[in-house]
Amino acid sequence: METRIAKYLADEMGKAERAQFEAELLSDEQLSNELQKCAASWEVSSVxxxxxxxxxxxxxxxxxxxxxxxxxxxxxxxxxxxxxxxxxxxxxAAGFFLAKNGGFTIGSDNEPxxxxxxxxxxxxxxxxxxxxxxxxxxxxxxxxxxxxxxxxxxxxxxxxxxxxxxxxxxxxxxxxxxxxxxxxxxxxxxxxxxxxxxxxxxxxxxxxxxxxxxxxxxxxxxxxxxxxxxxxxxxxxxxLKNNNFSAWWTKQLEFENVSLADIAKDLQKTYWVEIEVAESIAKCEATLYVNDQTIDGALDILQATFPAITITKDKENHIKLDGIACND
Incomplete structure (x- = not known):
């Protein structure tokens, strides 16, 4: 029991296993009580x-x-x-978790x-x-x-x-x-x-x-x-100018004559990274399509479209785009 609870709290279960475990929580009082004890002992910090x-x-x-x-x-x-x-x-329903900001439990009667x-x-x-x-x-x-x-x-x-x-x-x-x-x-x-x-x-x-x-x-x-x-x-x-607002879950991005500055904004929202675009190339426009790619794959497509730009990862989740100004 303890091993399954630990896997659940650590999000190491597959979808099917997790669904089965949650169904058991609703009918197994002992299991839900053990989950309460384990959850209460976990250190909760902001994500x-x-x-x-x-x-x-x-x-x-x-x-x-x-x-x-x-x-x-x-x-x-x-x-x-x-x-x-x-x-x-x-x-x-019988689960329990302690909120970082204090005093909030989840899963008891009439609680969210x-x-x-x-x-x-x-x-x-x-x-x-x-x-x-x-x-x-x-x-x-x-x-x-x-x-x-x-x-x-x-x-x-x-x-x-x-x-x-x-x-x-x-x-x-x-x-x-x-x-x-x-x-x-x-x-x-x-x-x-x-x-x-x-x-x-x-x-x-x-x-x-x-x-x-x-x-x-x-x-x-x-x-x-x-x-x-x-x-x-x-x-x-x-x-709505495009459907890139949903790219965080569709992993599909489409740009037609869009500036590098605006492309960077959509990539940031999609992949949770910070992209710094040099002023010299911010207005350069590109037409490209990204389908089911990681951030590295998306950057490879961008590099292929603009071979002259330099893409640098200078720290975690921070990317810099630089290069020579494009021709008008």
């Missing part, structure tokens, strides 16, 4: 921090890409999302169930049949009445949603400063801590609003996107 993140700079970069601006009036909101660390952990990722993408099927693909360093939680009296989830990080339609029970996603409401559709939400919240819609309609400001929700249809500033006071809406 994702970025103290140097500049939310204002990030907003200034993305705002010009959108077309419609809405000024919102701030109002007080004390929402805070509790983080838990470790690899992907799905805690069944949580799925969390570290450096991997995870696909989760919710009780109503909706499918969620969680990006790295992300988490989603919901209570035991999900699919019966509500379809409310709380998201921190990035996720792609394929929501089963239910006109009597809207699907509601809460983030640190926004709320997304749908009946049934496909869309993506990016809501990392201290960053702008981004919603991209691929089918159906989505209502998107700030929970820190007054105003009607923005209604987004297929092919549209909206971005809410990190402080929840500015929202901009525009058209």
């Amino acid at each position: 994702y921090t970025n103290d140097s993140f500049d939310s204002d700079a990030a907003w200034n970069k993305i705002a010009p890409e959108l077309t419609i601006e809405r000024q919102l009036k701030p109002e007080k909101n004390n929402f805070s999302f509790l983080k838990i660390a470790a690899s992907i952990v799905i805690v069944a 169930l949580l799925v969390e990722t570290a450096n991997q993408v995870e696909e989760v099927t919710l009780p109503d049949g909706s499918v969620v693909r969680l990006n790295a360093n992300s988490s989603i939680s919901y209570d035991e009445s999900f699919g019966e009296s509500n379809r409310n989830v709380t998201l921190m990080g990035g996720a792609n949603f394929d929501v089963q339609r239910n006109e009597n029970l809207p699907f509601v996603i809460s983030t640190v400063n926004s709320e997304v409401e749908v009946l049934g559709t496909s869309f993506e939400v990016r809501a990392y801590e201290n960053e702008s919240v981004e919603v991209n819609v691929t089918s159906g309609k989505v209502g998107f609003k700030s929970t820190k400001a007054k105003g009607e929700p923005a209604v987004l249809e297929a092919g549209e996107k909206a971005v809410l500033s990190a402080d929840g006071t500015q929202m901009q809406k525009g058209k």
Whole structure:
């Protein structure tokens, strides 16, 4: 029993073995109690921090890409999302985990169930049949009445949603400063801590609003996107220019006459790396296609497209692109 619990907490089980183990947790009280004891003894630490993140700079970069601006009036909101660390952990009904920020248990009566990722993408099927693909360093939680009296989830990080339609029970996603409401559709939400919240819609309609400001929700249809500033006071809406926002799980990137600076932005979001582009080549444009490649494979394709550029990995997860300015 102890060996299986250790494998589960260390995320060393395969998908089939993990699914079987979680099913046993629901029916085996002794097993769930042992999991509680083991989980409580594990040291929990944050899986994702970025103290140097500049939310204002990030907003200034993305705002010009959108077309419609809405000024919102701030109002007080004390929402805070509790983080838990470790690899992907799905805690069944009797499970237990201690949050880093203190005092939060998961799995007891009326407490949320949580799925969390570290450096991997995870696909989760919710009780109503909706499918969620969680990006790295992300988490989603919901209570035991999900699919019966509500379809409310709380998201921190990035996720792609394929929501089963239910006109009597809207699907509601809460983030640190926004709320997304749908009946049934496909869309993506990016809501990392201290960053702008981004919603991209691929089918159906989505209502998107700030929970820190007054105003009607923005209604987004297929092919549209909206971005809410990190402080929840500015929202901009525009058209989707490409589908690269979903590359973190599709591993497909397509660029047609796109600048190296913009290519680097999409590679960063897809592979969780930092890419520094020299000013001399930032405006050089490329046309290339990346299909199911690692970051090294994507960089090889970029190098083949621009043989004159120099690609250097000078430290972990940091890549530098340099070279001679391209001809106009």
